[in-house]
Amino acid sequence: MPAPSRTGLLCALTATAALLPAVPVHAAPPAPALRFGACPASVPDPPAPAHVECGRLSVPLDRSRPDGRQIHIAVSRVRAAGPPAERRGVLLVNPGGPGGAGLPYAVTKRAKLPESVRRSYDVIGFDPRGTGQSTPVQCGPMGGLFDSPGQDPVPAGRAAERVYLDTLRRTADDCAAGAGKALPYLSTTRTAHDMDAIRLALGERRISFLGVSYGSYLGAAYAAQFPRHIERMVLDSVVGPWGWYDFDRKQSRALLRQRAEFLSWVAVHSGRFGLGSNGDAVRAAYQGVRDGLARRPVEGFGAAEFDRAVYRALGRTERWAPLADGMRAYLDTGSTGQLRPAEPFDGAASRTYEAANRAVKCADSHAPTPGRVVADIRRIRRLDPQPVLTGMEASVCAFWHHRPVHNTPLGSAEAPPVMLIASEHDPVTPIEGAHALRRRLPGSRLITLHHDYSHGVFASRGNACVDGAAAKYLVDGAVPSTDVHCLGPGLPSP
Incomplete structure (x- = not known):
């Protein structure tokens, strides 16, 4: 693909077709409280004056048997830094995997997010079932x-x-x-149901979500199950909508290209x-x-x-x-x-x-x-x-x-517009996955970081074009009228 012009980058970033409708953050159904307290040592403290707190939520191992065996989902929270009038709700975050623990991610990822996002959202981390402190699989x-x-x-x-x-x-x-x-119940679909249990326990009518790498697959699975419970969703370094074995095969070929580079x-x-x-x-x-x-x-x-x-x-x-x-x-x-x-x-x-x-x-x-x-x-x-x-x-x-x-079902035509983000030459989640997934999420937009060769883009590569477009979407609900093309750093200096 030819490199986009800088004028084209600016136009693609600034043009917006619509603002997503705001959902009142206080209009939530009654829900059981999720009690928060001290966090385990694995969760770092955020810079003052922010504070992180942790809790546990009981969910059924098998949701078809709600009174059967229960497991615990570890949850962390850093509250929005802005005043109540700026608050947009909660932003669940997932760092990838599958297998990655997300409890400390509420702190570590939040520290890299644009200030406007930190001011607007309570950032919620959680260990998916089978990982970290959420009934870890052995x-x-x-x-x-x-x-x-x-x-x-x-x-x-x-x-x-x-x-x-x-x-x-x-x-x-x-x-x-x-x-x-427990082996059959450690699936992405069941983790998506755990996410919705977190939403209910927090008393939120809808949630926003930021998923990176495998987190994009988890977000797409949540969209398939609960499309009307989504406020806004950013899927970064997108895993394509294929079976995992086929995805692994595509990745192995992308790694050959990257190693040659x-x-x-x-x-x-x-x-x-x-x-x-x-x-x-x-x-x-x-x-x-x-x-x-x-x-x-x-x-x-x-x-x-x-x-x-x-x-x-x-x-x-x-x-x-x-x-x-x-x-x-x-x-x-x-x-x-x-x-x-x-x-x-x-x-x-x-x-x-x-x-x-x-x-x-x-x-x-x-x-x-x-x-x-x-x-x-x-x-x-x-x-x-x-x-x-x-x-x-x-x-x-x-x-x-x-x-x-x-x-696993992924995506839904009933979901609101989703923001997909991809690096042009990412070998871990090749960009073709983002193009394939967006076809299951009508109305969504893709932010491409051209001339970039790394995995993980938003609030990771330090690119103002990417971070600005994603933050504007999360905070203001601004959906670009077309896909966004941003210029990356190219190959590194030694």
């Missing part, structure tokens, strides 16, 4: 996922493919044993990184690092851990230089210190995240067959013999013990 060893070093995630040859499938089977067995009867970028800055002056030379250095770690892991850091580091770095351009520096350090000294994440992968939070991620994905959509999993790995290896398959979590669904009867 899957035990997950087929050896937390072994260090881990099994090479890219099987080459029939023997390695058999081992790969056996690992998926053992992971599914571990989750079935760990989660037990990264390797070329490293070559352009050969004087800075010393890994080669052309793409082929840098690719050889990259492969040398991975092959070396596959042959001889360094203190538990092998090929699987390197692929995780690459996966993480490709999603945010500010991580490209540290990845290149880490590769150079390994080739020079054999050290992996600069390639390792700040937090260990096998920590308690990581274990809960990885378990919930797979439980949700496999509860949300149809599963592939084992034969298709192998065939798709072979296809992507024909495109590139060394792909990054770290994000292919839904492959485990081929052996899952509970299969959904249909894919």
Whole structure:
């Protein structure tokens, strides 16, 4: 797509077709109170004078049996900073995943939101069921996922493919044993119902929602179930309306494109990184690092851990230089210190995240067959013999013990106009997902950040065009007359 002109950017941003009707924030039905108090240590304090408070809400594990087993949903709140006359209601926020804990997100994301949004909304965070402090799911060893070093995630040859499938089977067995009867109920649709329970407990007639990455999928699921309970909705870095396995396949191909961009970028800055002056030379250095770690892991850091580091770095351009520096350090000294994440992968939070991620994905959509999993790995290896398959979590669904009867419903023609936001070259949630989802949300608009290569845009990239359009929509209900095109920063400086 050709780059938009700066005049076009300004016109697209300023033209608005309509203002969403305001809903009186006090016209709410009676609802049970959600009592708030002190928060756990995992929730940081916001800058004064703001204050965060936390509570728990009981909801049925199975909503068809409201008197059956109850689970607890952990909820956090930071009240609007402005006077009552400015208050627009509540803004639920979700950081992504599936598997991401959202309790601290009310503080951390709120700190980055435009001031007008902070003044207008009580920001509400919550841990979705199965995550954080909301009845976290446990899957035990997950087929050896937390072994260090881990099994090479890219099987080459029939023997390695058999081992790969056996690992998926053992992971599914571990989750079935760990989660037990709760396993089928850890789905996005059921989390959407939990969101509506939060709405009722807060005494709100409607809610606004900001979802990033998987949070966009959760928002679309809420729109499918409760379209008339939405005031305003911003879906950032959009997951497309596909089954999770198909989404993972699309992501794996986008990661190939992004890695090629990264390797070329490293070559352009050969004087800075010393890994080669052309793409082929840098690719050889990259492969040398991975092959070396596959042959001889360094203190538990092998090929699987390197692929995780690459996966993480490709999603945010500010991580490209540290990845290149880490590769150079390994080739020079054999050290992996600069390639390792700040937090260990096998920590308690990581274990809960990885378990919930797979439980949700496999509860949300149809599963592939084992034969298709192998065939798709072979296809992507024909495109590139060394792909990054770290994000292919839904492959485990081929052996899952509970299969959904249909894919998660997403979007609704009855929902109000939704604001979708996407980075042009995001490899984690490719922009085609935003275009596909908007067809299920009539009247919605798409804000595209062109010349950008990172995941997470609104109140994240520091782009005034994106943040201004999204804030105006949230605060004033201003729906642009056309899609909005904003100019991004391009590739980073090393």
